[in-house]
Amino acid sequence: MGRVSEARDQFPKDIGCDRAGQNATEDVNVQMLPRELIRRTGSNNPKKVAYVCGDREANWGQMDARSDRIAAVLLSMGCRVGDAAAIIAPECIEVYEHFFACMKAGAIRVGINRRFTPTEMIHVLRDSNARYLFVHASCTDQIEIIRDVLDELDIGVIGFGGAHNFASDLDTLTDAVASVPDMPLLSSENPLFYSYTSGTTGVPKGAVLTHGAVTVTILHALAEFGFVRDDRFFLPTGNAWVAVVLAFLGLGNGMTHIIADGDYDRGTFFDTVKEKSVTAFLLAPTMLKWALEDNKATPFDLSSVRLIVYGSSPASPHLIRSVHETFGKDMINVYALTETTWGGVSFLSPEDHRRGLSTKPKLLSSVGRVASHFEISIRSEDGQPVAVGEPGEVWLRGPTVMAEYLNLPEQTQEVQSEGWLRTNDIGSLDEEGYLYLLDRQKFLIISGGVNVYPASVEEVIVKHPGVADICVVGLPHPEWGEAVVAVVHRADSHPELSHTELIEFCRDKLNRPSVPKHIVFTQEDFPLTTNFKVRKNDVRNLLMSRPQDIPWDLEG
Template sequence: MNITEQLHETAARVAGKPAYYFMDQATTYGELDGAVTKFADGLHKLGVSKGDHVALLLGNSPHFIIGMYGALRAGATVIPINPIYTPDEIGYILNNGDVKVVLALDLLVPLLEKMNPMLPNVEHMVICETEQDKGEADISKLSIYSKMKSFTSMVASGDLSFNGQAVDEEDTAVILYTSGTTGKPKGAMLTHKNLYSNAKDVGDYLKITEEDRVVTTLPMFHVFCLTVVLNAPLMRGGTLLVVPKFSPQEIFRLVKKYEATVFAGVPTMYNFLQQFPDGNPEDFKSLRLSISGGASLPVALLKAFEQKFNVFVSEGYGLSEASPVTTFNPLDRPRKPGSIGRNIQNVENKVVNEMGEEVPIGEVGELIVRGPNVMKGYYKLPEESVATLKNGWLYTGDLARMDEEGYFYIVDRKKEMIIVGGYNVYPREVEEVLFAHPDVVEAAVIGVPDPNQGEVVQAFVVKKNDSLTEADVLTYCREHLAKYKVPKNIEFIDELPKNTTGKILRRSLKAQVLQN
């Protein structure tokens, strides 16, 4: 079984039920499955064969859902790409990923035209039409005109009798390029088994049913949304409430109008919802579950959100290389604030030292993972694959500890640990303290070189109250942190740099400091 076969089975069972709402328009499972088959047939007619690579340069939309499931049904390998990446970033992934077909919004046609000389291997560009005015430009004069195909026309002319391509569970279904925090992005190859098993296990763990209506505002090109918010609900006949772009006002409207039952977001989204002045707790009364992932959720924010909206927030953990989920806080027992939870079924996590030996309970080490969700390796990077996959275990690069009840706690990224005079300082620990200050909106901590200590802690703070001073924050830190963990200085900024999933980019802050 794979996710596109499962969609077909679900559609046979609940054909008339809404699979998703987009711009307040419903599309049923029967309609979705039909569009997927017809688009798969369209790709087949373009010459897409089993194992060919199809890239999605799309945001949250029906185009993404139909495009991904259709490409998989055609036997292709899907490469989702953030559509707001720079031309260089997009070009690198398209070329490194040996992409044959690109699906892109019509708004990106000028970008594709500009990039065309860089993309000799791209044979077809399937353009997804929007309602926006495109002007009077004559597209027939574009150099990419001969490559361009209409998404709408492909679906309209596709054959519903197309049976798709048979695939093996170990065939690569998706290649997810990491965000490149340690250099050039690496393509994590996820098999059909990886995707199916993790979506099934997450659906089981979160008890997702046909009655669930899931707010889909996380970016679909990111693995968190792909598995937890897209594949798992569609596998079980749930309904997606597709949000093209995150907006607190729109989230409150959708949850209230459609009586949404599940919300999934990253910490930045929770922060915006918590501080939204018109946020009415009554609007969230239908939610049975809120999920947080993508980055560590500050405990102070978690408690404030739950107290204000009376909604249970379950924090989990995952990474692209694990499809992505490995842990979640259980729903049938008390949640532990600050914890990423326990093993989900069929997935095992443990904390090890530099020799790969499991450390005692409570001690910090590297988190490693194994299970049917773990990738087969990095695309065209055999040495990186061997370094990351050892004896069946995926080495995450994250520092963690486990308590006596099997709950895990992320301490920080291994590469972002700060060493002050020989003492380990974990940025998250300092950020938790800063976040707890009543006049702090957001905070991030990095290590900067120091001639005496090797490194010292530097904090960046977005403040809620203009009267807040550096002295105020440092005094607060000294009350809650050991002396060597207290930031050397505090820099107030208007906004912290983030990627499209809302994760704070500490490396950007570090680069900024080192340049000055």
């Protein structure tokens, strides 16, 4: 870990910086880069609050200046365009200072999930060929476990955010910056960050996302959400995955981001909404269910809020209606993927919600119409377009689609075809262009030769007043190949809800293969990903490990 420890003595003492001239030369006839948005937003809104995190604040002028200095630190350490600079941290302002510095210096930002196992962390560091690792003081113990590997890989470690025992400290290094050097030339095609997502091989895989894709995402998302300079957007997400892009949409209009002080906290989230005068917030459907439950005890003060954004996993029409009836706010549903640089693919607008709640209830099952920076095609298994209304795999093409999966040419080839991204999502388009997602292809259940989409089954069962939450999976069946099994949390109001009652509830609402062959009632929380999606594979594996709970032979 010696690369960083001597960096303080390597700073140029009197380097001039014609930032305006450098950027003007760079950006002629090319797409505007995110770092130019930082410069302009910092110049145009210098005193406008950019980030609020607990009792801390930083304005856009400070974010620009601070990221300049961190970029200077990286360059002084020999960082070149395309070198990976990883970070592991809870939500904090420094996360975005670091990201902006990578935008300026041409380093590739790699966010490491604090909940990764040591094996997963090591894989990400090796796979990304990280040269630098920024470590929040609260993550020190996790990094100590892999210190020998960091030494082996010659990764320079920089501590920040409190007391730590690393040789280099970020504040000390930035304090030593005498002047900010010219930044290297970049293009919109240069990789900006690797976003690691679950891989079929059992280790995370990195989507390679570019500077140009981030610019397009920022500008289109602002237009679709309708955010303005005076908005205060609360995004309680983990910063290691692709939705981190939503936490710097303000680069496009100078608005304010409220970020969690460490982690999303169900018990304090709506206190923060009130105290920080939040105008819009985003929650996953699971978190919206929690909000409805918690609001019953003490109603929330949402007087400052004008918009509720939700996404990342399916939301039932029943949940949408409940949220609207309870909170009475405009709502937007968004469909996005890691492989599209978040880059909201489709949006169900507030007006769409109003139509769905009144004259066209089917719309509440839709994820909206596709944004103008994407082309969409619904394709059959052999890659041919299907008719309007027919189900198939969602294919996408547009400027925010990832460059590739890092170091995985075969998996990249599986999902990319002549400029199209194969999403692995099953969906259909109606005559008005609304997109309906049926499920992830990997969750598809084939029972007796019939395709059953778990999300569609869940949408029906959750309408029963006795069901608080549900997860539907497919298990091996000796007669049908696979059978539908529903794992259910009973509502407090229906403690005696029975298997027979719920099956009967489904019979006239689902076709025969889709009606669950078995119901498992549980009080155990469903395992969730860091962005609050149910880990269906984990639920399925748990059921497979408990064959005594299933009334047929799981071996088929």
